[in-house]
Amino acid sequence: MVTDAWEIPAEVRQAIRAGAEYFTNGDTALAQALIQTPLGLPVFTLSLGDIERYELKKEAPDGWRCVAVDSTGTALISAEVLKTKQGTLKLASVSRDLVATKAIRLAQQQLGEIKEKYQPRVLRIPALLVELLWLKSKVGESDLIIPIVWPFKDVEVKDSYLLDDFLKVVQPLIARFRNFPGLRENLPSKSV
Secondary structure (H helix, E strand, O other), X not given: OOOOOOOOOHHHHHHHHHHXXXXXXXXXXXXXXXXXXXEEEEEEEOOHHHHHOOOOOOOOOOEEEEEEEOOOOOEEEEEEEEEOOOOOEEEEEEEOOHHHHHHHHHHHHHHHXXXXXXXXXXXXXXXXXXXXXXXXXXXXXXXXXXXXXXXXXXXXXXXXXXXXHHHHHHHHHHHHHHHOOOOOOOOOHHHO
């Protein structure tokens, strides 16, 4: 279930609590900041096949990204909580990389404009090494996509896209990935 923009579910908080001390190398203050953070977004992961079939209707997130900030609002550390194969949530990683916090920072900047109309999410396409802020419409309008990590220097990227427009941009990249010699030996569509 996807909750409101910043409402972090209790089971996500529990997963952070269980792993924060370990992942922060015993830094109790940093672990507490992470445990108590009010900032989090659901993370959705799509395969190439999902995108090719235009299947972006996942109801449940694959995990959550939460960010601890200091008293000035500066990001200190982010945490990724992901589902295990057994379906339980576990703190999978932490990062002090600002790229990992960018989706939440972008959502914060636009929260006044988007909160009533959109549910912010992190959207990952691991096969393409792409990460996006996905503003999922709550009111039947088109979803908005804001690129965060975009490794394709030969493909011009805009600041934001309507969802359908973004899917048109990414389709040729999927074809390029599938046809790249030596990379996974040209796997058929349903394998990815």
